Amino acid sequence: MFRTKAALAAKKIGPPAIGAMGYMMAKNGYLSDEVGGHWHPHLMIFLPRMATTEWGANVPGGAVYGDGGGLEPVTVFFVPLPKWSDGTSASMGM
Numbered sequence: 001m002f003r004t005k006a007a008l009a010a011k012k013i014g015p016p017a018i019g020a021m022g023y024m025m026a027k028n029g030y031l032s033d034e035v036g037g038h039w040h041p042h043l044m045i046f047l048p049r050m051a052t053t054e055w056g057a058n059v060p061g062g063a064v065y066g067d068g069g070g071l072e073p074v075t076v077f078f079v080p081l082p083k084w085s086d087g088t089s090a091s092m093g094m
Helices: 001-009
Strands: 020-024 040-050 064-067 074-080
Touching: none
Parallel strands: none
Antiparallel strands: 020 040, 040 074, 064 074
16 A cells, blocks of 8 residues: 555556456456455446546446545446356346
8 A cells, every 4th residue: 555655646646548447257356355255247447536426326226336435546437247257147136
């Protein structure tokens, strides 16, 4: 975390390009201990910091989740997907 704070202060880390995207679709991917290792397969869309409500994120029954509370100057939107990269179905119980 110290290196991230230092990079932010030195302006080595800036906002991502508009629409930068990543994905996590492998069953053996690791997200965090908090979610028990991995979550659902999902797309991640990185945008400059904004309110998650601008994308309608985090509403009950919605298809988009958002997090803008990290150290980085970004908001990340998550779109869960119905299948893993091997084509098998993913349980989408949230």
